[in-house]
Amino acid sequence: MGQTIGKEEKKDIGPIVGKCYDKYFADPNKKWNSAEFYHAICETVEELNKMLGSTQFHVPKSSTLEEAYNKHHNGKDKSLTKDEFQKILQDIILDSGVTGMGIKDILLFIFGIPIVTTFIKHKAAPNSIPNDVFIPAVTSASVFLLSRLNKI
Structure with a gap:
């Protein structure tokens, strides 16, 4: 995911992404519905905004999130990997935009x-x-x- 945000902003987002992945997606037996998945992504975006000090990222549209999930999640019957989670976050942040x-x-x-x-x-x-x-x-x-x- 680039591990940093912006050229002048050198804050490492890797630990936040890892923490949110461990908090929401580490359990391989959990069955997800779209509302729970959207909530977990919104919580992750909120954590990134807290780390950066103010609102930087828009909350993604549910259609954008669904497209990114379908694009990057390879095994539909297995749990989401950390790499897939980072790719999904990258797509939704790039699509949703930065408020700046x-x-x-x-x-x-x-x-x-x-x-x-x-x-x-x-x-x-x-x-x-x-x-x-x-x-x-x-x-x-x-x-x-x-x-x-x-x-x-």
Whole structure:
């Protein structure tokens, strides 16, 4: 599954995938229905999101999960292997997508806040601080805030 998420995000997801596999799929005698299987996958996605610190992955559609299961699970009468589980997770994560909330924060803070504060400054006190000083100061403050919040 690539064992890491993203180029800048170097967190190893292997232990989480292994832990969830052991928790839900290690019993070879367990008979699964689609609702239980979907619940186990959703719990795994939730654990991955907790590890990454915020919601990164969408919960998969049931049709996507069913297609990935049918594609990767070779022996229909035997239990799911760890390799098959990783391939199923890879397919559903690639199909469901990543929310990537970080880029929204960066665009909002670096571009949105300086623009809004400039408009407010022009309405409240247009000549109090020159724009040549005000806009870089607000942008720097936004970048500082992003760094303090560990967004960049």
